[in-house]
Amino acid sequence: MPVTVPFRTAALAALCSLPVAWPASAQEAPDPQEAESVPAASDGTGPDERARRREIVVHGFGLDPTPAAPAYDSLEIGRAQILAAPSGRIEDVLGAVAGFQQYRRSDSRSSNPSAQGVTLRALGGNATSRALVTLDGVPMADPFFGYIPLSAIAPDRLGAVRVARGGGSGPFGAGALAGRIALESADPRALAPLSASLLANDRGETEASLGLARELGAGFVVADARWDRGKGFYTTPADQRVPATARAAFDSWSAALRGGAPLGEAVELQARMLVFRDDRTLRFDGADSSSEGQDASLRIVGRGAWQFEALGYVQARNFSNVVISSSRFTRVLDQRNTPSTGLGGKFELRPPMGRDHVLRLGLDYRRASGELQEEAYSAFSGALTERRRAGGTNSDLGLFAENDWTAAPGLVLTGGLRLDRTTVSDGFYRARDAAGAVVAETIAPDRADWTLGWRAGATYAADPRLRLRAAAYTGLRQPTLNELYRPFVVFPVVTQANAALDNERLEGFEAGIDLAPAEGIEIALTAFDNRVEGAIANVTLAPNLRQRRNLPAIEARGVEGALAVTRGDLRLDATVAYTDAAVEGRGPSADLDGNRPAQTPRWAAGASLAWTPAPGWVLGASLRHVGAQFEDDRESEVLPAATTLGAYAQVPLTGRLALVLRGENLTDETVVTRSSGGNIDLGAPRTLWAGLRWGY
Incomplete structure (x- = not known):
């Protein structure tokens, strides 16, 4: 089996290997806090016992x-910025990070779920996620398609979102080609024991949620649920509507249960379950899609001298989709069932290395399996023409080692290596006619590969107001089962799968500066150069025919900036990104050379303003801008730039009850989300919400 060593030379990888200096004596765990001198309680517990109970704290999150x-x-x-999203949806929250993008501009109420791939740094090109999205450490991507179930991630449940742009190493680094988006659940002690909300908008759509949070001894349990439903808006412009045109109706719900318990003074057990279902209609009557899932995970975290984190998870997902002819408005394809299973886990160990070193050793594993089951029908007679089945199994086993070395006051150097073994097995595509005869069949050969990756970086705090940083890295993404085996239709365009797709590999470097010129002002500026070799894109072969192919490369160079200003109860957060991304075309794709990748804008920006003048009060506004981008790889269709304005207000009424007002796209900006042959789809128009919240 070949071993791939990305980037310049193996010698450069050696430069980032681990600078480890094992200390003469192991680092000791912190001394326990001393018990307060208090008398015995009426239940008979003395001060020592009650102090011991106070020392056992279940955090509910992973290692720092x-x-x-x-x-x-x-x-x-x-959390304050998360809760003040005008739409109340996670993609709106993430839109505050310039450079974040979905494959299409539609939100998770009006897009096909399989188009909800997310990426960073304009490294898109198809609907699969190139950024790793985790929830409490667990990868969230669908095992078959690679999209993120955005409607199942309720912002109310989150305490923080941490976005790291650029190639990944470390745990699950094989999925972090363009960066990582880590969603962290809210601290259960920061949640109200009982919370509930009910909102409605000017179209009669509703959003309802219910949450419970309780401490149980030294542990906790959190349960919550959310239900969104509505008739939706017309994604089709008025002058293109026909009798079969439908609103983008949606009906989605999710429920989550999370708990934690101590296994000792420095070890805790965390458990999480998530179930969800999402039903949508897109463009025409009968063009219905659904996605559903049942996820479960267990995590054990040790915070003693030998820190460790062990995680295991399972995902059961399914997807269905009906395609309606845009000329005869009859069913032409019923992707009725796409069951898939994801299994995985990781183990990370941080041995005691003294004050100057933090060493991380570990492994992670992911396995995805699934099968497409669909039927094709004649647009004229409605008769069954083909039955199609496709699927397979992908896996990735990664070994990683990384060390942070505090070489001098204010100077931290880091280096890491990662070795991935990826496998593609049991892949097939088979089509039978109505009589059961095989009309097309692909049996993909099993294959495996080893890839060595690395990353290295340095940060230097010249003084409390100035920090310099630089990093270089590689990244890896394995093709999804969807890309390998599943063709699809966005009528009349057919996109073929490609069972011969290779892994995508990223090489990149960046340098930046973090500046705090005055109290309450923080500025960050980063310049980057990222190159994805073998980037998978939907390549146009004919006017209505595309195929997924590995391009020679996509090169993305740009600058990212961020500003945070805090003045008492007022906070402003703003980001901007400029990315010059271009396809490097050779051979069969030579005519794409120099083109900008599909669905990638040059400019993106976001700003959020929040004011909390008194307890319970939250007043906020948000601005999002996305620049012009091309619909396809041939640059034949342009999606114009769009700027949207949103607002949020939470006003206490009495006790724990508050009035909530939200406004999306207040200027009613026209947001074009798709353009094909003159037919376009639109994003959400101006939408006004009002409702009540208990337990803010």
């Missing part, structure tokens, strides 16, 4: 970030 985390371009979104 390492000292070198700031070396990589990163941004954190706090």
Whole structure:
């Protein structure tokens, strides 16, 4: 089996290998806090017993970030900013990070779920996620398609969002080609024991949620549920509507249960379950899609001298989709069932290395399997023409080692290596006619590969107001089962699968500066150069025919900026990104050379303003801008730039009851989300919400 060593030379990888100096004596765990001198309680517990109980704290989250985390371009979104999203949806929250993008501009109420791939740094090109999205450490991507179930992620449940842009190493690094988006659940002690909300908008759509949070001894349990439903808006412009045109109706719900319990003074057990279902209609009557899932995970975290984190998870997902002819408005394809299973886990160990070193050793594993089951029908007679089945199994086993070295006061150096073994097995595509005869069949050969990756960085705090940072890295993404085996139709365009797709490999570097020129003002600026070799894109072969192919490369160079200003109860967060991304075309794709990748804008920006003048009060506004982008790889259709304005207000009424007002796209900007042959789809128009919240 070949071994791939990305980037310049193996010698450069050696430069980022681990600078480890094992201390003469192991680092000791912190001394326990001393018990307060208090008399015995009426239940008979003395001060020693009650002090011991207070010392056992179940945090509910994983190990803390390492000292070198700031070396990589990163941004954190706090809970106040999360809750003040005008739409109340996670993609609106993430839109505050310039450079974040979905494959299409539609939100998770009016897009096909399979188009909800997310990426960073204009490294898109198809609907699969190139950024790793995790929820409490668990990868969230669908095992078959690679999209993120955005409607199942309720912002109310989150305490922070940490976005790191650029190639990944470390745990699950094989999925972090363009960066990582880490969603962290809210601290259960910061949640109200009982919370509930009910909102409605000017179209009669509703959003309802219910949450419970309780401490149980030294542990906790949190349960919550959310239900969104509505008739939706017309994604089709008025002058293109026909009798079969339908609103983008949606009906989605999710429920989550999370708990934690101590296994000792420095070890805790965390458990999480998530179930969800999402039903949508897109463009025409009968063009219905659904996605559903049942996820479960267990995590054990040790915070003693030998820190460790062990995680295991399972995902059961399904997807269905009906395609309606845009000329005869009859069913032409019923992707009725796409069951898939994801299994995985990781183990990370941080041995005691003294004050100057944080060493991370570990492994992670992911396995995805699934099968497409669909039927094709004649647009004229409605008769069954083909039955199609496709699927397979992908896996990735990664071994990683990384060390952060505090070499001098204010100077942290980091280096890491990662070795991935990826496998593609049991792949097939088979089509039978109505009589059962095989009309097309692909049996993909099993294959496996080893890839060595690395990353290295440095951060130097010249003084409390100035920090310099630089990093270089590689990244890896395995093709999804969807890309390998499943063709699809966005009528009349057919996109073929490609069972011969290779892994995508990223090489990149960046340099930045973090500046705090005055109290309450923070500025960050990063310049980057990222190159994805073998980037998978939907390549146009004919006017109505595309195929997924590995391009020679996509090169993305740009600058990212961030500003945070805090003045008492007022906070402003703003980001901007300029990315010059271009396809490097050779051979069969030579005519794409120099083109900008599909669905990638040059400019993106976001700003959020929040004011909390008194307890319970939240007043906010948000601005989002996305520049012009091309619909396809041939640059034949342009999606114009769009700027949207949103607002949020929470006003206490009495006790724990508050009035909530929200406004989306207040200027009613026309947001074009798709353009094909003159037919276009639109994003959400101006939408006004009002409702009540208990337990803010």
